[in-house]
Amino acid sequence: MLHAPIHHTFAPHVTFRTVLRSLALILTPFRWKRGAAVESLRHALADTFHAEAFLFSSGREALLALLKALDLRAGEEVIIQGYTCVVLPNAIHATGAVTVYVDIDYHSLNMSVDAVEHAFTPRTRAVICQHTFGIPSDVSALRELCDRHHAVLIEDCAHVMPDPSGPSAISSRGDFILFSFGRDKAISGITGGAILSRKSDVSKRLKEEEDRATDLSSLRIARLLAYPATYFTARLLFAVGLGRIFLKCAQLLGLLVPILRREEKRGYMSPLLTRLPNACAALALDSFRHLRPINDHRRALTRFYLAEGRTRGWSLLSSISEDLPLQKFPLFTKNADRIRRSLKRQNIHLDDGWTTCVVCPPSADPLLAAYDPQSDPEAEAACEKILTLPTHPTMTLSQARRLTEILDPLL
Template sequence: MSRVQFPIHHTFGPLVTREQWKQAFYMQFKFWKWKNGKEKEELKEELEARFGEHATFFGSGRDALLATLRAIGITPGDEVILQGFTCGVVPNSIHAAGGVPIYCDIDPQTLNIDISKFHHTITSRTRAVICQHTFGIPAEAKKIKTICERRGIMFIEDCAHIIPDDGDKKQMSLLEAEAHAGGIGLHGDAVILSFGRDKAISGVTGGAVITKHIALAKVLNEEEKKASSISMWKIMHLIGYPIRYSFAKFLWKLPLGPILAKAYLRWIRKIGFLVPVLTKSEKQGRVNVLLKKMPNACAVLALQQLKDLHNLNNHRRKISNIYIEAASKSGWHMPEGTLKSIALQKFPVFARDAVGLRRDLKREEIYLDDGWCGAVVNPRNLDQESFGYAAGTCPISEDIAKHIVSLPTHPTMNEEQAKYLVHALRYYLG
């Protein structure tokens, strides 16, 4: 255990692999490629080959969601169903499109929409459902799709947390793909991807919509053309993210490293050199209705990770297996659906005192606050009502939010760290 590297974390550049660092470093000097370039086209071809459908790009997953809601013609007052225990950007996109978010409670074994409750959330105003595969655990997408078809509801599949590997549908039958990855990405009228910094693959920012409907793809193409470009200044900061976090990790290893690294990160955040994941106004439920284009520089990073997806997901499987072994030995409580995921973005477990656990481990340089704990609409410091959530609507989600602790599985987490974490958790779980 002596070779364990600290910090153990969720958010400290989780997808900044050596390869991504190199790509980001060289991209700093190729400013003519920042906005436009052939890599965005290559990423599109690669995604279309994997999913066998049309892909359009936007500045983030939340923009991709908003573009989709607009493209399917959400009008003021239309209801869009989403699950409890989600990220604030999802209801924000619904609000930005003029819709009303309607929360459906979750199944504690999958952390996804509870199909038995889904029926009760549908009304004559329901136009769409956003079905999330939380942390990569497959939702019951096939069943949801059947209900949507029967009721004339658009089915948006949110794959922000997972892109299945070995899922080239050109070579796999639908049945095989369903069996292989729980049908993730197969059933949605539109499938949303995010290339955010802690997602399935990272371009630091970016998002895509994949759809088999030609008419919908055309409208989305128009939305993509109309979207505004992210400024060169902001792109410079976005592609600087892998470099800045790598430097912080280097500082962490020095004497007084944690103090230096944290001070450095605080400082670059203060001077605006780190682009926040959620802006101040997004946290207040105020929504930017202007769509942004995905910068080519971010496509360069995302393309490299998409090509490496099998290795990235293999790594997640390897780390998850360490937790699964510990869970079965020590009787950890966890959602059963975890075992059905082909690659977990995070490994969820339940603790009686999740807050105390995180607080205690933080003293050992283990940071398990991933922003997905303590609230139905995350992060927990959001004013839930501004995001359309009324307390008591989703009791299971509220309970899960209190007890969930997520363990990192990301590509820069190594096996020694995972084993150390299991050791550190011995007094808290089981």
């Protein structure tokens, strides 16, 4: 029997409707760079999260814009957690500031509040707390610490966007909130990012950064808009074993836009900022308007995996509860890498770039990202043992059932 692929990264947000929307946008190039969608998205985010919103062509650029607006000086410090994406230290490095890694709590995959407390120095300007995979960080405790040390708290919500059903703590205590509209994030515009500001003096400088940002090239926008159709087709072809060849051809034709550039994996980020293209804002806005059903779907899959895991005795993270709209469902196992390899033979692709690396993906160089090996033992242990299960909008419950049936005997 033929099965559609189970995956994390093959255009997880892309439905037939997204394909039609992006093709309609391809055919109307006058809407690619500027248009009403950018302002509509800005207002929607600002109204929902009670903050001013500034938009850029990726989450990492939104973060860099904020760090510039905070006027970080060389040698000043920004605290982030181990087990994070390389784009965070890159953005910090691009400002001349210093990245200070702290270890995580094994069972939440989020920064340990104790470790943060010990990491503060007189040079600390900011703490970036990441709600890893949608698991809420302890923002109340971090808020209190930041207030005590006169540092700003940046909530990195790249993995989760709360809706009226929660999680209510997320986005509630930060001075600034970071969102990503990347392909596998909480909502998707194929690319894009926002920084939401609750500090009016910094908002003024963020506006200047956004005004100075340049447009992405038309060619790049066209390639981004081709992504939904390309991956939608690839997914169909994976069911008959031709997906990989199709994607190779698409790559040779220059249709694929990598999420990370080679130099980013080597610790470098360009200091130049680019605007969120109107076409991507239109797709992100569409996705934002469906946030509640998207999150409800994620909650349903979280509940399903949690119930299965409890019944079957899997090694679950104690911080996961039924009500979380997880970006992906993590569990621990001794043989994570071997299991992922063996699942590929059944058209199940669980590589997501967040395994075997404290600074992710594994192809990023942790030393160039200023990570001192063995300094975050909990993060190093967790990333070796982690196996994540998809909860994205195009992952169905019947696929989740098939996955658990196949996975259980391997654990």
